[in-house]
Amino acid sequence: MKQTIYLMAIREALDEELQRDDKVFILGEDVQQGTFGTTTGLVDKFGPERIMDTPLAETAVAGAAIGAAQAGFRPVADMMFGDFMYIAGDEIMLKAAKWRFLHGGKVNVPVVIMAAVGGGMKLGAEHSMIPEAMIMHTPGLKLAVPSTPYDAKGLLKTAIRDDNPVVFFYHKGLLGLPGEIPEDEYLIPFGQADVKREGSDVTVVATSAMVQQSLAVAEQIKDKVSVEIVDPRTLEPFDLDTIIESVKKTGRVVIVDEDTKRCGITAEIGMQIMENGFDYLDAPIQRVAAANMPIAAGFMEEHVLPQPKNIAGAIEAVMA
Amino acid sequence: MKLKNDDLIFMYKTMVRTRKLDEITIKGLQEGKVLAFYHSSQGSEALAVGAASFLRPDDYLWAHHRGHGIGYILAKGGSGRDFLAEHYGKATGSCLGVSGFHFADPENGALGAAGTIGSVFPMSLGWGLAAKKHGRQQVTIACFGDGGSNRGTLHEAFNLSSVWKLPIVWICDNNGMAQYTPITDAYAKDDIADLATGYDIPAVVVDGMDIIAVHEAVQAAVEKARAGEGPSMIEAKTKRFREHSIGSPDVVHNQPRTDEEIAEMKKLDPIITFKAKLLEQGVLTKADVEKINNDAEAEMAEMDQFCVDSQIPDPSILNTLVYAE
Amino acid sequence: MELTQDQLIKLYTLMVRTRKCDELIVNALKSGKAIGFFHSGQGSEAVPIGACTFNLRDDDYLYPHHRGHGIGYMLARGLSPKPFVASHMGRVAQDVEGPTARERGIHGGSGTIGASFVLSAGMGITAKKNGKNQITACFFGDGSANRGTLHEAMNLASVWKLPIVWVCENNLYAQYMPLKDSMAREDIADLASGYNMPGVIVDGQDVLAVHEAVKAAVDRARAGEGPSLVECKTYRYRGHSEGGPDISHYEPRPAKELEEWKKRDPIKLFRENLLQQGVLTDADVERIDKEIEAEAETLEKYADECPIPKPEDPSVLDRLLYAE
Structure with missing residues (x-):
């Protein structure tokens, strides 16, 4: 194993896949420099033909990637901020997601749409979203939401090799997160949740940065409550089995997510647990998610996005 | 490429087949065989067939949505039967009967057709990018209407196709009407081709009712694209003989188009004018014309029967289509 | 209309104030006082000041360019710089005198580049429908010029002959x-x-040239003759965003380029012009600098004293979401 950080793990995954398959290329606004460091330096090794800086034109970036994917390549489009995916809604939601199905399975769309997501940087309503629900809601798209350097690398490599459109969200608050990864190449299959912490009193289901936040809370309250933390790692495909197994043991569930609460993934996951694991529950499921409003900037951000105290409060409530 | 007599006859035949397939699709809609909707291409056959004839099979083609692309599909060697079966919602359709009215034929470079107007631009940009990266001198033919030209996606894709010198031929089927809105109320100039200047893309305006004029303009652009000289734009002025969508009102804003107006347009019918020209030049005889007509009608009757006889898709296929394994 | 000497001095003063406010936020970010992003507009002061100061009526609509987070536009429109400074420090502005941004036709700035075009088209429709010869001025950068929204909005503005000036x-x-x-x-x-x-x-470095070109476009729009486009050639002195790298693709921007452009600094050019014409003396220049320096110091102190939004009162957020 070797030490790395989250953003380096992402860069390494891109580097290895660019090396392995000459059909892989990256395009997006300022990817040669890399706005968040995830693509920095790759242009020195692979040249500007494969690390393509584009103008500020989100529909063209997404469309060019999706079209080239149909025509035999494996492009990775970096949308910079996850919020900007809304600009390319037709291309991502209607073309990438639907076109295999719509055309009778004749044409695959092996594209990766990646974007920096999430709050913590106080950047306000149009630069802080983690639009998981929008993607998970859309059949035809897959969604990876890594919470550690190890997951980020393994999931991104799998995403690039997948024959389907995969949305890969890297969290801005995790970019510097340290962690260990194997020296040798590895892949992480989609649809396999990971138990990030074992426990016996309560199951916390969390994604992306909320995994790290939940781990910190669990450590703080370990003398009072034994918390098990399950990270689905991909929301489509979604590994319900691992969650149900955990619920059988604990009987109590808290779902933590940074996206908006209303119609958010906490609602979907909660309902799936209800439908498939009701008999194992000893208490109503608790949810922690962003308030039903745009993400406020500056000092007000913390009043919209979930905070450790909300997670601790929900655990306390579900244990009561 | 200099057109030989056989080529001219192929083009004429393909126009006739396009018209007949259009007619049978309309009939199918009226009889309840066609399940979704149909946007007739009558009046723009010269553009479709002139543009898509004699391309390479591996050239990418984004057909214009009028006629749901049939003229382009037939000219490029695609199957009319797959097209019709798809409209009948049958398992033998080009998209296994799940799309309603779309077409995909990857072996012939048709990678799909959109339900949203203007998505042609970024998606064809991607096909053009792939064509350039493949390095096999493929071109991408990307067709849109005057309606589509209003979409912002045009700007992004025209600009990038020029900056990246992609082998794309942008073709505008300007029939003057976007559903019920006339282009005069949707664009401030007479020629949509004038937009191309801003992107350093060479553009020409051609008579879209003249198949030879269309073909020559498109071929010139295709040759440039194959030679690595970047994109071109062709604006073809065409006519839309029918209403926007079969069964919808035939109006300009909310005022009906008049019979006189339509009759005036039909004097320019590209099939009739091309037929007259070929007869005059002795490329075709009256007997040839009759045979072509009869053959096309027989082909359509056979297709119709085939589609009627085909099975409705098994719903179990749906789950297999969402994701590739 | 020829500009009077007072008006020329006002243009100069506004450019200097714009630069000073910009520097204030740049420095406050370095010292950790300011929070979030700042995209400096240093080098391009002649565009907002030349375009907006004497060409727009109070009731005209204005969509500012995002550089400098609109400070030049606000000052040109006679707005107090207090909210600009306070908000970048994460604070709530107090005791703001003068008109609000809304009262001068500024209805916000977008986090997504290129939203300006279509929103301005909407303001252009409003201006036309109001029938009071208002106009809409929309400012955008070369980056947003790549967005498809440009095409949709410019086309419609032209078809509908909207009173819009695209700058x-x-x-x-x-x-x-x-x-x-x-x-x-x-x-x-x-x-x-x-x-x-x-x-x-x-x-775009010549404040009077910008003024004249935009004036012609504004006059045309007010007369009901439709939109125009004015392109101002200018330069960005600083990196895209404070704290970020200052590069072209992934290599440092050529130092020579910056040097060349700084020779044509819009403030310097105009100062030399005014000194030469005798509109300003060296003493005037010094006085203006001092006054603006003092204003900046006061603003910084002012911002320090403005309250941070009360964490115990996040109910303010609920009131923002929907109109009653």
Whole structure:
């Protein structure tokens, strides 16, 4: 194993896949420099033909990637901020997601749409979203939401090799997160949740940065409550089995997510647990998610996005 | 490429087949065989067939949505039967009967057709990018209407196709009407081709009712694209003989188009004018014309029967289509 | 109309104030006082000041360019810089005198580049429907000129003959992307002919040239003759965003380029012009500098004293979401 950080793990995954398959290329606004460091330096090794800086034109970036994917390549489009995916809604939601199905399975769309997501940087309503629900809601798209350097690398490599459109969200608050990864190449299959912490009193289901936040809370309250933390790692495909197994043991569930609460993934996951694991529950499921409003900037951000105290409060409530 | 007599006859035949397939699709809609909707291409056959004839099979083609692309599909060697079966919602359709009215034929470079107007631009940009990266001198033919030209996606894709010198031929089927809105109320100039200047893309305006004029303009652009000289734009002025969508009102804003107006347009019918020209030049005889007509009608009757006889898709296929394994 | 001596001095003073406010936030970010992003507008002061100060009526609509987070536009419109400074420090402005942004037709700035075009088209429709000869001035950069929203909005503005003045602040870079690799042509003004509207190119470092070009476009719009496009050639002195790298693609921007442009600094050029004409004396220049220096110090102190939004009162957020 070797030490790395989250953003380096992402860069390494891109580097290895660019090396392995000459059909892989990256395009997006300022990817040669890399706005968040995830693509920095790759242009020195692979040249500007494969690390393509584009103008500020989100529909063209997404469309060019999706079209080239149909025509035999494996492009990775970096949308910079996850919020900007809304600009390319037709291309991502209607073309990438639907076109295999719509055309009778004749044409695959092996594209990766990646974007920096999430709050913590106080950047306000149009630069802080983690639009998981929008993607998970859309059949035809897959969604990876890594919470550690190890997951980020393994999931991104799998995403690039997948024959389907995969949305890969890297969290801005995790970019510097340290962690260990194997020296040798590895892949992480989609649809396999990971138990990030074992426990016996309560199951916390969390994604992306909320995994790290939940781990910190669990450590703080370990003398009072034994918390098990399950990270689905991909929301489509979604590994319900691992969650149900955990619920059988604990009987109590808290779902933590940074996206908006209303119609958010906490609602979907909660309902799936209800439908498939009701008999194992000893208490109503608790949810922690962003308030039903745009993400406020500056000092007000913390009043919209979930905070450790909300997670601790929900655990306390579900244990009561 | 200099057109030989056989080529001219192929083009004429393909126009006739396009018209007949259009007619049978309309009939199918009226009889309840066609399940979704149909946007007739009558009046723009010269553009479709002139543009898509004699391309390479591996050239990418984004057909214009009028006629749901049939003229382009037939000219490029695609199957009319797959097209019709798809409209009948049958398992033998080009998209296994799940799309309603779309077409995909990857072996012939048709990678799909959109339900949203203007998505042609970024998606064809991607096909053009792939064509350039493949390095096999493929071109991408990307067709849109005057309606589509209003979409912002045009700007992004025209600009990038020029900056990246992609082998794309942008073709505008300007029939003057976007559903019920006339282009005069949707664009401030007479020629949509004038937009191309801003992107350093060479553009020409051609008579879209003249198949030879269309073909020559498109071929010139295709040759440039194959030679690595970047994109071109062709604006073809065409006519839309029918209403926007079969069964919808035939109006300009909310005022009906008049019979006189339509009759005036039909004097320019590209099939009739091309037929007259070929007869005059002795490329075709009256007997040839009759045979072509009869053959096309027989082909359509056979297709119709085939589609009627085909099975409705098994719903179990749906789950297999969402994701590739 | 010829500008009076007082008006010339006002243009100069506003440019200096714009630069000073910009520097204030740049420094406050360095010292950790300011929070979030700042995209400096240093080098392009002549565009907002030249375009807006004497060409717009109080009731005209204005969509500011995002550089400098609109400070030049606000000052040109007679707004107090207090909210600008306080908000960048994460604080709630107090005791703000003078008109609000809304009262001067500024209805917000977008987090997504290129939203300006379509929103301005909406303000243009309003201006036309109001029937009071109002106009809408929309400012955008060379980066947003790549967005498809430009096409949709410019086309409609032209078809509907909307009273809109499109002003491009072309500073040659969109974040790290040089214009030469993002646009097919050198001049963004070349797009205008496709929409049947005038497209003029002007020296964006020359505040009077900007004033004149925008004036002609504003007059045309007010007279009901439809939109125009004015492209101002200018330069961005600093990196895209404070704290970020200052690069072209992934290599440092050429130092020579910055040096050359700084020779044509808009404030310096205009100062020399006014000194030469005798509109200003060296003593005037010194006095103006001192006054603005003092204003900046006061503003900084003022911001320090403004309250942080009360964490115990996040109910303010609920009140923002929907109108009652």
